[in-house]
Amino acid sequence: MKKLAIACMLSLGSVALLHAQDTTPSDRYQTAAQTPTQEPKSDYSDKDVISSTELPAPIQEKLKGQDYSGWMISKAFKKEKDGKTMYAVELKNGSDTKTIKFDADGNVLKEKE
Numbered sequence: 001m002k003k004l005a006i007a008c009m010l011s012l013g014s015v016a017l018l019h020a021q022d023t024t025p026s027d028r029y030q031t032a033a034q035t036p037t038q039e040p041k042s043d044y045s046d047k048d049v050i051s052s053t054e055l056p057a058p059i060q061e062k063l064k065g066q067d068y069s070g071w072m073i074s075k076a077f078k079k080e081k082d083g084k085t086m087y088a089v090e091l092k093n094g095s096d097t098k099t100i101k102f103d104a105d106g107n108v109l110k111e112k113e
Contacts (some may be wrong), residue, residue, distance in 0.1 A: 047088065054078070087102045088101045
C-alpha cells in the first residue's frame with residue numbers, strides 16, 4: 001500500500017511539473033514571428049516598367065551582341081537618378097537569370113547574376 005501511495009505521489013508530482021512549465025515562446029521567437037520579412041531594397045524600387053522595344057537603340061544593340069546570345073529579355077526598367085536615365089534589364093536563359101544595368105548610351109554599369 002505504501003508503494004502505491006508513493007507511486008501516486010510521484011505521478012501527480014510529474015503531472016504538476018509538466019503543467020507548471022512555461023509554454024509561451026521566448027521574446028526572441030515572438031519578435032521573429034511578429035516581424036514581417038522584408039526583401040532587400042532594390043536600386044530600382046522607384047523604377048518604371050517598360051517594354052523591351054522602349055530601350056534605347058544602343059542598349060538593344062548591346063543585348064543582340066555575342067555577350068548575351070541565348071539570353072532573352074524578361075523585364076526592362078527605366079529609372080531617373082540624379083538627372084540621368086538608367087535602365088535595368090532582366091535576362092533569362094533557361095532557369096538562369098541575370099540583371100544588367102545600363103546608362104542611356106548602352107554602357108554596362110553593373111551586372112548581377
